[in-house]
Amino acid sequence: MTTKLLTALLLGTSILGSAGVAYAEDVTLNIESWRGDDLTIWKDKLIPAFEAKNPGIKVVFAPSAPTEYDAALGAKLTAGSAGDLITCRPFDKSLVLYQKGNLADLSALPGMENFSPVAKSAWQTDDGKATFCVPMASVIHGFIYNKDAFDKLGIKVPTTNEEFYAALDKIKADGTYIPMAMGTKDLWEAATMGYQNIGPNYWKGEEGRQALIKGEQKLTDADWVEPYKELAKWKPYLGDGFEAQTYPDSQNLFTLGRAAIYPAGSWEIALFNTQAQFKMGAFPPPVQKAGDTCYISDHTDIGMGLNAASKNADAAKKFLSWVASPDFATIYANALPGFFSLNNTPVKMEDPLAQEFVSWRGKCKSTIRSTYQILGRGTPNLENETWVESANVINGTDTPEAAAKKLQDGLDSWYKPAK
Amino acid sequence: MAAETRPKRPIRWHIAVFLAPAVLVYTAIMILPLAGTLQLSLFRNIEQSQVFVGLANFRTLFGDPNWSAGFWNALRNNVWFFIIHMLVQNPIGVLLAALLSSPRLRFAAFYRTAIFVPTILSFVIVGFAWKLILSPLWGVAPHLLDLVGLKSLFTPWLGKEEYALTALSLISVWQFVGIPMMLIYAALLSIPDEVIEAAECDGITGMAQFWKIKLPLILPSIGIISILTFVGNFNAFDLIYTAQGALAGPNYSTDILGTFLYRAFFGFQLQIGDPNMGAAIATMMFLIILGGVCVYLFLIQTRLRRYQF
Numbered sequence: 001m002t003t004k005l006l007t008a009l010l011l012g013t014s015i016l017g018s019a020g021v022a023y024a025e026d027v028t029l030n031i032e033s034w035r036g037d038d039l040t041i042w043k044d045k046l047i048p049a050f051e052a053k054n055p056g057i058k059v060v061f062a063p064s065a066p067t068e069y070d071a072a073l074g075a076k077l078t079a080g081s082a083g084d085l086i087t088c089r090p091f092d093k094s095l096v097l098y099q100k101g102n103l104a105d106l107s108a109l110p111g112m113e114n115f116s117p118v119a120k121s122a123w124q125t126d127d128g129k130a131t132f133c134v135p136m137a138s139v140i141h142g143f144i145y146n147k148d149a150f151d152k153l154g155i156k157v158p159t160t161n162e163e164f165y166a167a168l169d170k171i172k173a174d175g176t177y178i179p180m181a182m183g184t185k186d187l188w189e190a191a192t193m194g195y196q197n198i199g200p201n202y203w204k205g206e207e208g209r210q211a212l213i214k215g216e217q218k219l220t221d222a223d224w225v226e227p228y229k230e231l232a233k234w235k236p237y238l239g240d241g242f243e244a245q246t247y248p249d250s251q252n253l254f255t256l257g258r259a260a261i262y263p264a265g266s267w268e269i270a271l272f273n274t275q276a277q278f279k280m281g282a283f284p285p286p287v288q289k290a291g292d293t294c295y296i297s298d299h300t301d302i303g304m305g306l307n308a309a310s311k312n313a314d315a316a317k318k319f320l321s322w323v324a325s326p327d328f329a330t331i332y333a334n335a336l337p338g339f340f341s342l343n344n345t346p347v348k349m350e351d352p353l354a355q356e357f358v359s360w361r362g363k364c365k366s367t368i369r370s371t372y373q374i375l376g377r378g379t380p381n382l383e384n385e386t387w388v389e390s391a392n393v394i395n396g397t398d399t400p401e402a403a404a405k406k407l408q409d410g411l412d413s414w415y416k417p418a419k
Numbered sequence: 420m421a422a423e424t425r426p427k428r429p430i431r432w433h434i435a436v437f438l439a440p441a442v443l444v445y446t447a448i449m450i451l452p453l454a455g456t457l458q459l460s461l462f463r464n465i466e467q468s469q470v471f472v473g474l475a476n477f478r479t480l481f482g483d484p485n486w487s488a489g490f491w492n493a494l495r496n497n498v499w500f501f502i503i504h505m506l507v508q509n510p511i512g513v514l515l516a517a518l519l520s521s522p523r524l525r526f527a528a529f530y531r532t533a534i535f536v537p538t539i540l541s542f543v544i545v546g547f548a549w550k551l552i553l554s555p556l557w558g559v560a561p562h563l564l565d566l567v568g569l570k571s572l573f574t575p576w577l578g579k580e581e582y583a584l585t586a587l588s589l590i591s592v593w594q595f596v597g598i599p600m601m602l603i604y605a606a607l608l609s610i611p612d613e614v615i616e617a618a619e620c621d622g623i624t625g626m627a628q629f630w631k632i633k634l635p636l637i638l639p640s641i642g643i644i645s646i647l648t649f650v651g652n653f654n655a656f657d658l659i660y661t662a663q664g665a666l667a668g669p670n671y672s673t674d675i676l677g678t679f680l681y682r683a684f685f686g687f688q689l690q691i692g693d694p695n696m697g698a699a700i701a702t703m704m705f706l707i708i709l710g711g712v713c714v715y716l717f718l719i720q721t722r723l724r725r726y727q728f
Contacts, residue, residue, distance in 0.1 A: 187669075371689070
């Protein structure tokens with residue numbers, strides 16, 4: 001039903017779009033995307049804002065289903081029928097497109113200077129020389145908590161590890177709430193909301209991540225094992241039967257008000273705002289000692305590139321420069337709370353929870369998930385293994401040291417860092 | 420007249436014509452893909468082109484500790500999956516069939532249908548329904564156990580390494596127990612009344628009648644069921660995938676050959692699919708199943724005694 005509606009809508013827009021070309025000789029740009037959910041935001045907010053400033057350029061947002069996007073895009077690029085603008089997945093999927101010559105080099109695009117190197121890392125060649133997509137949004141990790149529960153139990157928002165465990169102990173002793181809503185059934189929760197959430201504080205964000213890629217550090221080093229030791233301590237604070245608790249179970253436990261703390265990604269904000277009946281707050285991963293520099297996972301998730309075969313490259317570049325501007329960032333970040341603009345200019349957002357998340361960028365250092373760039377390529381796949389091992393550590397079936405050793409052994413079997 | 424040479428037999432075109440549809444369809448959708456898979460397993464993608472590498476993919480599969488550990492783990496789990504089916508599903512199937520064929524049982528048609536219904540349900544429904552039933556948070560299983568005072572027996576089965584595979588095997592048994600039941604039921608019904616009456620005249624009744632008369636007569640059916648179970652189990656994938664996901668957690672404890680193949684062939688998350696290694700695993704699955712079926716056909720089926728009435 002939705003698909004049909006979507007197809008009808010798309011047909012409608014594409015016919016209207018081509019009609020525009022025929023009569024007004026406007027340039028029409030087509031955007032390829034997997035974000036069908038964002039269709040109304042593009043149609044009602046983003047595209048009109050751009051078109052008002054750039055008469056003569058029409059833009060059509062043409063999404064396909066997320067599971068079909070990569071295959072469909074590949075086929076369209078080969079056939080030469082792909083849109084002018086291409087929404088980029090992070091890291092290797094887009095890198096492959098660039099290497100095949102499907103994506104144009106945008107290093108010199110006006111507006112690119114608005115982004116930090118970390119923001120651009122998802123869409124750069126390994127040597128960082130060419131950037132081929134404009135970063136659009138990232139997701140930030142942290143903890144969302146039930147403010148009502150914290151107030152009732154008189155708990156202060158924890159900033160250090162010690163305070164964090166003290167808070168958990170207090171919630172557990174009280175017994176009204178499950179201290180932390182997380183399960184290990186779906187594996188990725190343990191890795192993404194656990195290991196990658198608290199880890200950057202230990203491996204010092206980018207410093208550790210780059211060292212790992214260069215081969216100067218190993219996953220068996222103390223900085224990388226320490227987060228696993230912390231995860232192992234989480235077990236007693238999770239709900240009964242957390243081993244069989246799935247991701248939607250965790251979300252429901254928290255939004256129903258049965259759990260006090262939820263290890264989160266900022267993409268949850270929109271859903272939680274509509275479902276939770278209590279006040280919510282958020283805090284960044286606690287640091288080891290008061291005064292330590294804090295690091296957050298600010299993971300690049302979505303970008304936009306230029307189809308190298310586009311006939312309207314100039315208009316498309318104009319559009320991409322606009323995507324790189326603070327104007328776009330403001331509209332986008334407010335329409336999709338939880339997907340944060342990567343622009344250096346701070347964006348004013350209405351949603352208080354989203355504001356809280358994004359405020360950490362000011363006081364903490366940003367990094368991306370350690371297993372994605374370059375290290376996420378081979379077999380056995382480091383990201384997938386991290387899912388499995390993180391769940392093992394929380395379940396108590398593997399010690400932190402054993403888990404780290406398995407990951408490093410798997411990585412060593414195919415990854416030879418450049419000397 | 421007898422000396423007259425018989426007219427030359429016309430070529431019997433109709434045989435070829437009548438065979439053609441089946442042969443063509445079977446070749447197109449079964450034999451060619453199978454040959455394609457076998458061929459794919461002998462190639463490897465080197466610098467964007469397929470290069471013939473002989474048995475190198477198999478050497479990787481068995482020689483590289485990362486691959487071989489995964490493969491042997493999947494095979495071991497698969498064997499356990501099969502053992503549970505043989506030990507639980509088929510005896511229960513025979514038992515149910517024996518009960519159903521008892522002339523004194525009322526509502527036999529109702530039971531027959533009710534037990535068979537899960538078989539026609541989609542794996543997706545079965546997987547999600549059982550995930551919910553066994554959920555420690557919202558499931559009915561902990562509650563029901565509580566009602567009979569056995570709450571302490573409850574553990575999050577699907578999340579524990581030591582129980583997950585057995586739990587999933589039993590879910591699969593629940594779903595498919597209807598098939599052996601139906602086949603055995605049909606076999607039991609086809610035993611002629613004369614044989615049973617003769618047995619009764621000789622004073623063999625009740626349990627003895629089942630063990631001495633009926634069971635030997637349905638042995639060929641049990642053989643067929645075993646081989647169907649074997650093929651089905653070693654091709655299984657759907658239930659594990661819907662209940663545990665492609666990584667077959669926790670810690671690969673529910674990984675069977677089907678899910679192992681899936682991850683290798685299509686990739687998962689950041690892991691990029693490798694059709695050649697996938698094809699090598701698929702070839703191994705084919706050989707394992709082929710071997711099992713051959714053992715059955717040549718060693719067991721030929722020794723089964725058949726009774727003609």
